[in-house]
Amino acid sequence: MKFLNPKRWYYTLGREKLFELLILAVFLLFFYVPLLHLFMLAFANKYQVPAVIPQEFGLKWWKYVFEQKSLVSSISLSFIIAFITTLLSMIICLPAAFVLARFNFRGRKLIMLSFLIGNAFPRIGLYTSIGIVYYKFNLMGTFIGVLLIHMLGSMMLMIWLSVSAFRSVPREQEDAARDAGAGPIRTFFNITLPIAWPGIAVAAMFTFIASLGENQGTLLVGLPKYRTMPVEMYGVILDYPATAGAVFALILIIPNLILLLLMRKYVGPETLARGYKMN
Amino acid sequence: MGEKIKLEIRNMTKLYKNNDGVRNINLKVKEGELITLLGPSGCGKTTILRTIGGFLKCDSGSILIDRKPIEHLPPEKRPTSIVFQNYNLWPHMTVYENMAFGLKLRKIPKAERHRQIMEMLDLVKMTGMEKKYPNQMSGGQQQRIAIARSLLLKPEVLLLDEPFSALDAKIRSQMREELRKFQIDLNITVVFVTHDQEEAMALSDRIVVMNKGTFEQIGTPADVYNNPVNKYVAGFIGDMNFIELADKTIAVRPENVLIHRGTRGGIKGKIRATMVLGHYSEVTVDTKHGIIKAFVSCENSNIFHPGESVSLSFTKFHEYDKKDLAS
Numbered sequence: 001m002k003f004l005n006p007k008r009w010y011y012t013l014g015r016e017k018l019f020e021l022l023i024l025a026v027f028l029l030f031f032y033v034p035l036l037h038l039f040m041l042a043f044a045n046k047y048q049v050p051a052v053i054p055q056e057f058g059l060k061w062w063k064y065v066f067e068q069k070s071l072v073s074s075i076s077l078s079f080i081i082a083f084i085t086t087l088l089s090m091i092i093c094l095p096a097a098f099v100l101a102r103f104n105f106r107g108r109k110l111i112m113l114s115f116l117i118g119n120a121f122p123r124i125g126l127y128t129s130i131g132i133v134y135y136k137f138n139l140m141g142t143f144i145g146v147l148l149i150h151m152l153g154s155m156m157l158m159i160w161l162s163v164s165a166f167r168s169v170p171r172e173q174e175d176a177a178r179d180a181g182a183g184p185i186r187t188f189f190n191i192t193l194p195i196a197w198p199g200i201a202v203a204a205m206f207t208f209i210a211s212l213g214e215n216q217g218t219l220l221v222g223l224p225k226y227r228t229m230p231v232e233m234y235g236v237i238l239d240y241p242a243t244a245g246a247v248f249a250l251i252l253i254i255p256n257l258i259l260l261l262l263m264r265k266y267v268g269p270e271t272l273a274r275g276y277k278m279n
Numbered sequence: 280m281g282e283k284i285k286l287e288i289r290n291m292t293k294l295y296k297n298n299d300g301v302r303n304i305n306l307k308v309k310e311g312e313l314i315t316l317l318g319p320s321g322c323g324k325t326t327i328l329r330t331i332g333g334f335l336k337c338d339s340g341s342i343l344i345d346r347k348p349i350e351h352l353p354p355e356k357r358p359t360s361i362v363f364q365n366y367n368l369w370p371h372m373t374v375y376e377n378m379a380f381g382l383k384l385r386k387i388p389k390a391e392r393h394r395q396i397m398e399m400l401d402l403v404k405m406t407g408m409e410k411k412y413p414n415q416m417s418g419g420q421q422q423r424i425a426i427a428r429s430l431l432l433k434p435e436v437l438l439l440d441e442p443f444s445a446l447d448a449k450i451r452s453q454m455r456e457e458l459r460k461f462q463i464d465l466n467i468t469v470v471f472v473t474h475d476q477e478e479a480m481a482l483s484d485r486i487v488v489m490n491k492g493t494f495e496q497i498g499t500p501a502d503v504y505n506n507p508v509n510k511y512v513a514g515f516i517g518d519m520n521f522i523e524l525a526d527k528t529i530a531v532r533p534e535n536v537l538i539h540r541g542t543r544g545g546i547k548g549k550i551r552a553t554m555v556l557g558h559y560s561e562v563t564v565d566t567k568h569g570i571i572k573a574f575v576s577c578e579n580s581n582i583f584h585p586g587e588s589v590s591l592s593f594t595k596f597h598e599y600d601k602k603d604l605a606s
Contacts, residue, residue, distance in 0.1 A: 172363045173370075175334055176425075178354040179361050180381035180432060190380070194371045 041246035061243045078229040082211035085150040089158050097162035115156045127220050146226045149217035154207035165199025198266045209256045285310040285468040286436050291340030301492040311466040315479040318489030324472045328438050332361040360434035364441045367425040368413035375409035381432045403427045419450040439471045476516050488512050510599045522568045528599045535595040536573035544590030550583045
């Protein structure tokens with residue numbers, strides 16, 4: 001029992017360290033216990049409320065979810081939309097980011113800040129006004145309408161992170177390519193883009209994840225035709241047992257986890273902090 | 280080194296928004312010559328190099344290589360190649376890919392490309408490094424590859440922008456020697472930019488001493504050292520004592536100062552300190568004109584003690600008019 005004696009802990013770690021450890025433990029409890037609970041529920045065949053641990057484990061609800069046609073189609077739709085959103089967002093934002101990174105013109109900072117506007121207000125207000133425009137242009141309930149909503153949400157990170165990625169490419173490496181005989185376009189594709197790529201990939205990843213999670217806008221604009229996973233989630237929460245919801249939630253989380261694991265080398269506080277720097 | 284003029288700059292002016300830059304630059308560089316632009320930071324030496332390379336547009340004047348004007352061409356169309364101080368290699372490519380990039384653009388067939396790259400790696404003593412990435416190599420190795428990459432493109436004029444200043448002292452002097460050897464062996468015309476006067480002295484056929492965007496003196500290292508045309512050049516290159524008189528300044532190199540134990544010399548003073556610096560010693564003497572530094576051989580340094588009264592005479596000195604100094 002020596003190991004569990006708090007007095008020994010106190011004197012081994014010192015007061016500050018012990019408090020830090022306690023705070024960390026509490027934080028982990030808050031952060032991970034719900035996730036663990038979710039994980040557990042997803043693999044429970046039978047679970048009745050007062051119990052802590054499910055009465056029976058199994059893959060019953062996974063089978064159930066994959067048997068619901070509407071849920072399965074929402075999964076594939078979500079991924080298709082996320083993929084197209086990321087691609088389009090890159091096509092639109094990368095050239096803009098390159099210009100913002102390389103040229104110092106008047107109003108540059110203002111333009112950078114303007115990308116924040118979409119994230120600075122409660123989204124629902126923004127969507128309502130977008131809805132008016134959408135009715136005018138017949139975009140309501142269309143695929144393009146949904147894509148536009150998704151791209152809007154990803155704009156800020158895509159631009160800001162890419163600007164910082166392009167800025168981190170030393171100008172001299174571009175100069176060296178020009179010097180070796182490459183024109184500006186070849187230089188961009190052979191030198192600048194590959195060197196900036198890790199930063200851009202992080203931006204693309206966040207765009208993908210954000211698009212997978214987007215719900216309010218899609219709900220307002222896409223229904224009834226376009227029901228993505230998070231939109232279906234509303235129905236799942238209301239109509240299905242908690243165990244089915246847990247399965248569905250995990251399906252939403254898994255791709256994000258995989259992406260984050262793949263990119264863990266590049267995703268860090270520094271990458272994000274650099275993205276938020278204006279200069 | 281031939282007599283043919285390889286690179287000529289005529290009346291070139293390039294000013295920045297804050298009015299810094301270079302004005303009315305005229306320079307002729309002979310084929311196979313290594314010329315150094317030497318000056319403190321901000322004197323415009325890199326500006327000149329970058330206008331030759333095509334990375335800056337000159338406001339007026341022209342740049343000619345083999346008598347053909349090139350000032351209107353973008354960098355990729357110019358027969359020059361530049362090596363920067365840092366971050367010159369592309370980090371996402373191996374050494375081999377770095378070196379092949381320019382050759383591919385020149386449509387050189389694969390087998391020939393391979394042969395040339397291997398030959399060049401051999402020349403810079405980097406054989407076996409072709410599969411490494413730049414970040415796996417030391418600074419000296421990276422810079423060697425960067426120079427090799429430039430040499431592969433057979434530029435008419437090679438431009439070097441403080442290429443060795445990020446390296447430590449020992450590797451720096453070794454690289455200097457090697458560069459000089461390639462340059463003479465391959466008979467390449469080189470414009471070298473540095474703020475390190477020792478480096479300039481060691482490498483150059485001719486040195487251009489710069490100050491605030493203009494040329495102060497152009498000459499061989501010996502010329503610039505022995506006959507500095509004004510006080511600025513005298514002070515910038517080598518050690519120099521300045522004695523301010525009413526109407527003129529006298530400049531004396533420490534090796535030209537003789538210390539006498541009696542009063543034979545013209546200037547009286549007291550020994551302040553002696554410092555052994557290897558094969559010679561530095562003796563500082565307090566005089567009414569300020570502290571004067573002298574270099575004496577080590578055997579002689581023992582005979583002077585701090586506080587001792589001595590007198591000084593000069594074997595060689597330069598005089599500069601005070602009126603000149605204002606400029």
